[in-house]
Structures are given as C-alpha cells and as structure tokens.
Amino acid sequence: MSKAGAFDLASGVGGKIDKTEVLSAVEKYEKYHVFYGGEEEERKANYTDMVNKYYDLVTSFYEFGWGESFHFAARWNGESLKESIKRHEHFLALQLGLKPGQKVLDVGCGIGGPLREIARFSSTSVTGLNNNEYQITRGKELNRIAGVEKTCDFVKADFMKMPFPDNTFDAVYAIEATCHAPDAYGCYKEIYRVLKPGQCFAAYEWCMTDAFDPNNAEHQKIKAEIEIGDGLPDIRLTKKCLEALKQAGFEVIGRKILLRLPVPWYLPLDKNHFSLSSFRLTALGRFFTRNMVKALEFVGLAPKGSQRVQDFLEKAAEGLVEGGRKEIFTPMYFFLARKPLSDSR
Numbered sequence: 256m257s258k259a260g261a262f263d264l265a266s267g268v269g270g271k272i273d274k275t276e277v278l279s280a281v282e283k284y285e286k287y288h289v290f291y292g293g294e295e296e297e298r299k300a301n302y303t304d305m306v307n308k309y310y311d312l313v314t315s316f317y318e319f320g321w322g323e324s325f326h327f328a329a330r331w332n333g334e335s336l337k338e339s340i341k342r343h344e345h346f347l348a349l350q351l352g353l354k355p356g357q358k359v360l361d362v363g364c365g366i367g368g369p370l371r372e373i374a375r376f377s378s379t380s381v382t383g384l385n386n387n388e389y390q391i392t393r394g395k396e397l398n399r400i401a402g403v404e405k406t407c408d409f410v411k412a413d414f415m416k417m418p419f420p421d422n423t424f425d426a427v428y429a430i431e432a433t434c435h436a437p438d439a440y441g442c443y444k445e446i447y448r449v450l451k452p453g454q455c456f457a458a459y460e461w462c463m464t465d466a467f468d469p470n471n472a473e474h475q476k477i478k479a480e481i482e483i484g485d486g487l488p489d490i491r492l493t494k495k496c497l498e499a500l501k502q503a504g505f506e507v508i509g510r511k512i513l514l515r516l517p518v519p520w521y522l523p524l525d526k527n528h529f530s531l532s533s534f535r536l537t538a539l540g541r542f543f544t545r546n547m548v549k550a551l552e553f554v555g556l557a558p559k560g561s562q563r564v565q566d567f568l569e570k571a572a573e574g575l576v577e578g579g580r581k582e583i584f585t586p587m588y589f590f591l592a593r594k595p596l597s598d599s600r
Contacts, residue, residue, distance in 0.1 A: 260319075261547055265557040267315025268564065270389030277312070278560030284308040285567065288483035298488035299437035303386065303413060306435045309486030310387040312564045314366065320544065323368030323397060326431045326459065327586045330518035339518075343587075344369045345376055347428050347457050350509075350591050353377035357425035360384060362414050362446060362458075363432025367394035367407065373428075374406050382424075383409045384417065415441050419449045427456045431586050434461035437488050439499035447503045453596040456505065460588040461485075462493045464512065467583040474583055477574045481584065484571015493588045505592035512585045520586060521579035524572040541569060 269277040287293040287305045298305055317325050328343035330336070347369075353359065355378035361370045364383030374381040385391050391409045398407050412418050415436060427446050436442035446456050461481075468474050478490055493512065500507055548565050551557035578584030 261551070264315045264319040264544075264548070265551045265561070267318070267389075267393075268312065268561045269558050270311030270314055270387070271392075272308075272311045274558040277558035278563070280308050281312060281560040281563045284312065284486075285483070285563075289479040290483055290570075295489050298482075302435065302437040302488050305488065306486050307387055311389050312560075313486075313568060314387075314390055314393065316544075316564060316568055318366065318393075320540075323366055324372070324430075325365045325368070327520040329516035329520045329587070330522070332517045334518070336523055340368075341372060343459075344372045344430070347430070347459075348373050348377045350457050351426045351428060351455050353379050353426055355379065358382070358423070360419075360424045360427045360446075360449065362427060362429040362442075363435065364390075364394065364409065365432070366390050367397060367409070369430050370394075370407055371398065371401050371403050374403055379426075380406045383407070384412055384414055385409060386411060386413050415445060417445050417449055421448050422451045423449045425451055425454055427454075429456075429458040429460075431459050431461055433458060434485075434487055434490065439491055439496055440502050443499050443503035443505065447505060447594055450594045452594055455508070455591055455593045457591045458589070459586065460493075460496050460590070461487070461490060461586045462496060462512075462584070462588040463490050464493060464583055464585055466581065467492065474581075477578045477581070477583065480570045480574025481578060484567050484569075484574060490584070493585075496588060496590070500590065500592050504594065506595055508591045508593055510588070510590040512588050519579060521576045524576050526576075541572070545569070 269280070272280050284305065285291045287298045287301065324340050324344065326340065326343065328339035330339040357379045359373070359379045359381045361381055361383045364370050364385050367383050370381045370383045373379070383394060388411060391411050394409050398404050410418065414433065427450050433439070433442050450456060463478065481487065481490060497507065497510060545565050548557060548561050552559060552561045575584070
C-alpha cells in the first residue's frame with residue numbers, strides 16, 4: 256500500500272487545480288450537493304466537472320489514508336485490511352476467468368492500485384480508463400515504481416464516451432467507479448460496445464439496497480452525506496443497475512450483495528473501532544489528520560480549502576458507516592455479466 260506522508264498529502268491537495276484556486280473549487284463542488292442546495296439533475300448534467308473537481312481535491316487524502324486501492328472490502332477474522340483489499344481484487348479476476356496475455360479494461364481506475372494487482376495476479380495487460388489528469392499522472396509514476404509499465408497503461412477519457420474501437424477487450428471490470436456515471440445504461444452500453452462478444456464484465460457497484468426508504472428523512476440524509484463525500488450525482492438502487500445491464504444487452508450470469516463476512520466493510524471508518532494497521536482511518540487517526548491539515552493550511556503548506564475537503568470526507572465516513580449498519584447502502588453490489596456471442600438487438 257502507498258506510503259504517502261503528510262507532505263505528500265499537503266502538496267497533493269487540489270491535484271491539477273492551481274493551489275490558489277483550491278478554495279474556490281471546493282465551494283463550487285459543494286454547491287452541487289443537497290447540503291448546499293444542489294439538485295440531482297444539475298449534478299448529472301455537470302458530472303464531468305463535479306467528479307474531476309472531487310478527485311483533484313481528495314486523491315491525496317485517499318492515498319494518505321487508504322493506500323493505492325480506493326475501495327472497500329469485507330474481511331474474514333484475522334485478515335488485515337490490506338489482505339482483504341487484495342482478495343477483493345483477486346475475486347474479480349477469478350470471476351472473469353482472466354488468462355495470461357488477455358487485454359483487460361479497468362473502468363474508472365483511480366491511481367491504479369487494483370490495475371497493478373490484477374495485472375500481476377493474472378499475467379494480463381490492463382488499461383486503466385480515467386478522466387482525471389492528476390490521477391493518471393500519479394498512476395503512471397506508481398506503475399514506473401512497480402515496474403509494470405509494459406503491461407499496465409492509462410487512457411484519459413470519459414467512460415460515457417470511450418475512445419476504443421468496438422470489440423477491443425477480452426474482459427472489463429469496474430471497482431466502485433461507475434457509480435459516478437450520470438446514467439448507468441449509457442455507461443454499461445459503452446462497456447458492452449468495447450467488450451468482445453462472448454466475454455464478461457464484472458463490477459462492484461455502490462447502490463442503495465431494497466431496505467432504503469426514499470420517504471425516510473434519516474435515510475435521505477445518509478444518502479446525501481455519501482453523495483457529497485464521494486462525488487456522486489446519485490446513488491442507484493441495485494435493481495436499477497440490473498435493469499440497465501439488461502437494457503444494454505448483457506446476459507447477467509450472477510449478482511449478489513457482498514455483505515456477509517464476519518468483519519463488515521465499513522469497520523475501518525467506524526469511530527468505535529481502533530486498529531494500528533489502519534490507524535489513519537480510525538476516529539483518532541482522523542482527529543490527527545484533521546488537525547494536521549488545519550496546521551498545514553495555516554502555515555501555507557497546504558492550500559486554503561484543504562480543511563473543507565477533510566470535512567466533507569468525514570461527512571462521507573459518517574454516512575457510509577450508518578448506511579452500512581442499517582444495510583440501506585452497499586459499496587459492493589457485485590455482478591458478472593456476459594456479452595452474447597451474437598448481438599441480436
């Protein structure tokens with residue numbers, strides 16, 4: 256996992272945004288969301304700007320607290336967070352049946368932690384698709400450090416409009432990334448297009464579950480906290496993802512909510528949990544990070560607005576834990592879908 260320190264965190268806040276413009280970017284980002292009067296349709300219409308601002312602002316925080324793989328994983332007893340994250344990635348590779356030499360697409364790849372792990376695990380070539388320039392720059396540097404430049408690369412593009420010919424990839428996966436799409440069908444349709452016939456798409460989706468009640472004010476608050484803290488235009492119900500997959504032309508082979516391991520996925524963010532191995536994610540660790548960021552901003556090492564970023568990330572943590580406890584939200588609605596050998600649509 257990444258060893259990003261305090262200086263890396265401070266210097267990375269804002270990504271490709273000029274450091275003098277970070278506070279303004281934070282304010283513009285916040286205004287997209289419910290807590291600041293924002294509307295869902297505006298977030299969807301401006302998803303490229305919103306998501307890019309989000310990842311420019313938060314990537315250094317993610318890497319500092321989470322490592323190179325920006326996703327959750329439920330755990331077995333005795334399993335570390337790092338081990339569970341690797342297993343979570345290996346599970347996708349195994350479900351896809353990846354074989355050495357295949358050409359694979361990672362949709363919404365972040366800085367490429369899963370991409371590098373899956374390429375090494377399966378001896379495949381993996382292309383990471385990402386629309387955020389800062390994350391791609393960081394990912395290329397981490398590829399160089401890991402020595403995987405020959406098998407792992409990045410393409411900067413919108414996953415709603417992929418710059419690949421039809422039937423390019425032997426497999427496609429997405430790990431907690433296509434939740435940023437303004438329209439699941441449009442995103443899945445593009446994935447369907449670039450996937451070779453007879454091959455599979457596997458994903459972990461962020462979803463509201465059937466237990467979510469849109470008329471429950473507490474449920475709506477939890478949903479809004481996750482949306483602002485994680486750069487989401489909306490959080491779809493599991494059944495909406497399933498409908499969009501079928502509408503795009505996929506045959507759904509399997510689907511399930513991966514919740515039932517002994518150690519819940521949200522435990523690293525739970526204020527009542529303490530762990531030395533993931534200290535930065537604990538309540539005490541977040542307290543130290545909050546005050547460190549405040550101090551770094553005060554002395555000018557971190558740009559103005561850095562503390563505001565930490566604030567909405569903490570709001571996300573609260574929403575994620577409560578959403579997980581109440582089982583109204585999951586970051587791991589898993590599905591495996593196949594593109595038919597003959598497209599009869």
